[in-house]
Amino acid sequence: MKPMLRLLGLLLSTTVLLAACDGGADLSKTLTSENGLEIRVPDSWSEDSALNPGADLQASNREAESYVVVISDVKQDLREGVTLEEFGDFAVEQFMAGLNDPDSSFADLNEPEPVESSGLDGLRYEISASPADLDLSYLFTVVESPDRFIQVVAWTERPQMDEQRQTLEAISDSVTET
Numbered sequence: 578m579k580p581m582l583r584l585l586g587l588l589l590s591t592t593v594l595l596a597a598c599d600g601g602a603d604l605s606k607t608l609t610s611e612n613g614l615e616i617r618v619p620d621s622w623s624e625d626s627a628l629n630p631g632a633d634l635q636a637s638n639r640e641a642e643s644y645v646v647v648i649s650d651v652k653q654d655l656r657e658g659v660t661l662e663e664f665g666d667f668a669v670e671q672f673m674a675g676l677n678d679p680d681s682s683f684a685d686l687n688e689p690e691p692v693e694s695s696g697l698d699g700l701r702y703e704i705s706a707s708p709a710d711l712d713l714s715y716l717f718t719v720v721e722s723p724d725r726f727i728q729v730v731a732w733t734e735r736p737q738m739d740e741q742r743q744t745l746e747a748i749s750d751s752v753t754e755t
Contacts, residue, residue, distance in 0.1 A: 602744040604751055610634045614727065616647055617751040619744060636748075643741050645731040645748050652725055664726045665689055665700040665719040672717060672730070676708045694720045694729075695753035701746075705735055714738040718749040727752055 604617035608624055610633040618636050625637040625644070634647040652659070673686070689700035699720035706713055715732040729752050731745040738745075 602747045604747055608634050608636055609755060610647070612649065613755045614647055614649060615751075615753050615755050616645070616729070616748060618645070618748055622748075641733070641741065642737060643731070643733040643745060645729065645745070647752060648728045648730075649725045650728075655726075659726075661698060661700060661719065661721040661726070662689075664721070665702070668719055668726070668728050669702050669704070669717055672715075673704065673706075676706050692718060692720075692750060694718065694727075694750045697722055697727075697753070701749070712736070716742075716745050716749055718752075720752060722754055 602619050605620045606618050606622060607615055608618060609615045612633055614633050616634050616636070619638070621641070622636045622638045622643075625635045625639075628635040628637065628644055629646045629648070632646040632648050635645070637644040650664075655664070669686070669689075685703070685705040687703045689702045692699045692701045697720045699718055701719075702715075702717040704715040704717055706715065712735040713732050714735045715730060718729040718731075720727040720729065729749040731749050733741045733745065
């Protein structure tokens with residue numbers, strides 16, 4: 578009987594552990610832009626229009642000091658034939674230039690990793706920066722749809738990135754067109 582109880586206990590523990598690691602955050606709230614973009618965020622997040630005036634979508638959990646903005650660029654407005662890799666490199670370069678002020682230093686920019694966001698191909702860069710005496714980590718995701726490139730920039734304080742990564746990646750990967 579004891580081996581059976583041990584097996585039952587092991588199965589129960591494994592089930593609880595798997596449920597806790599089911600891919601991350603409960604993205605129960607959907608935010609939709611006027612130009613047909615959608616992103617899902619946890620219920621603890623709110624729309625936040627103070628992050629970037631040019632963003633299509635913006636949200637935050639200010640208590641957790643975690644943020645996301647979504648910006649889209651219509652391909653028709655770009656040079657013909659721009660690839661996802663070219664656009665990603667350009668967008669990251671522009672983003673970093675925007676952060677680069679005399680009070681800023683960069684600690685790290687990783688090579689992009691391929692991702693899929695709601696069936697769309699994308700690239701994700703991780704950037705660590707210290708603009709204006711802040712210590713931040715950014716997940717900079719660029720996604721390609723048939724008609725546009727979509728930038729999803731999610732960030733938090735660097736010491737909190739390990740704790741927030743799963744949620745920020747899940748939010749970034751939820752972007753889609755309606």
